[in-house]
Amino acid sequence: MVSRGSVTSSEITIADLRAVPHFAADVADRVWRAWWKPKGVPLEHVTDLARENLGSGPVPVALVAHRGPTFMGTASVIASDMEERPHFTPWVAAVWVDEMFRRQGIGGTIVSHAARAAFAAGADTVYLCAVPAKRPFYQRLGWSLHERDVGGHGLDVFTRKSI
Ligand SMILES: CC(C)(COP(=O)(O)OP(=O)(O)OC[C@H]1O[C@@H](n2cnc3c(N)ncnc32)[C@H](O)[C@@H]1OP(=O)(O)O)[C@@H](O)C(=O)NCCC(=O)NCCS
Structure with a gap:
């Protein structure tokens, strides 16, 4: 299971929501x-879904990027994110960085932390789906394009393996 501690870099902290539950409303x-x-x-x-991240199970997990009291972004690990691929689990999902903090590496950092949280929870493969426009972003982060044009929104499905 993901550490409930936090990792701090250049004053930006990536924390499990359970360690900073006051950010649940922002998530x-x-x-x-x-x-x-x-x-x-x-x-x-x-x-209600966000509160599920405060439970004691290894998944779901929500991570929060923040600088002190300032919420900056979030990403989650959830069991299922695509009804067309019910046998794939777990997924990194709900990746978000507030606009004023984008293009500083926070999105990449929080996605990588979420993947590590999934591996810490016992997964050897973690999945992620995204619109094709985000393909370069995830590939640069080391995600492998597994499938294209899945579901009604034509999403990419990516995988990342535990090493
Ligand atoms: C997608 C999203 C999470 C990225 O967050 P971010 O914090 O901007 O991500 P990063 O800073 O790690 O990377 C974004 C870009 O900035 C670039 N970048 C990173 N650090 C940088 C820096 N110091 N200076 C300039 N550019 C930088 C990255 O190379 C990347 O380039 P790319 O867009 O060509 O791939 C954010 O744009 C977002 O919340 N979008 C809306 C929600 C969304 O689409 N979520 C994804 C659903 S699949």
Whole structure:
């Protein structure tokens, strides 16, 4: 299971949400705005999902990038992220960095921490799906393109192996 401690780099901390539960509302807010609000799903539903990351199991896990009290970004490890690929598990998902903090390496760092959290939870392969526009970003981070054009949104599926 992922360490409940935190890793600090240049004053930016990547922490398990369980160590910084006061950021749960920020995680829910960003994930809701990016992926659920456009589908008409109420914020309360995503708030409940965010709280699942505070449980004692190895998955789900939410990570938070923050500088002191300032929320910067988040990524999660969840059991399932694509109904077309129910046998793939776990997934790095809900990768988000607040706009003002982008292009500083935080997104790459938090995705890598999330993959390590999945491996620490016992996975030897971790999955991720993304729109094709994000392909260079994930490939540069060491993710392998496993499949293209999956599902109704034509997503890429990536894998990363534990080493
Ligand atoms: C995708 C996302 C998480 C990236 O976050 P980020 O913090 O900007 O990520 P990074 O800084 O690690 O990398 C982003 C780019 O900045 C570049 N970069 C990293 N550090 C940099 C620096 N110090 N100076 C300039 N550029 C830098 C990276 O090379 C990368 O380039 P690319 O876009 O050509 O791949 C962010 O844009 C986001 O939240 N988008 C909206 C939600 C989303 O699309 N999530 C992904 C769903 S699959």
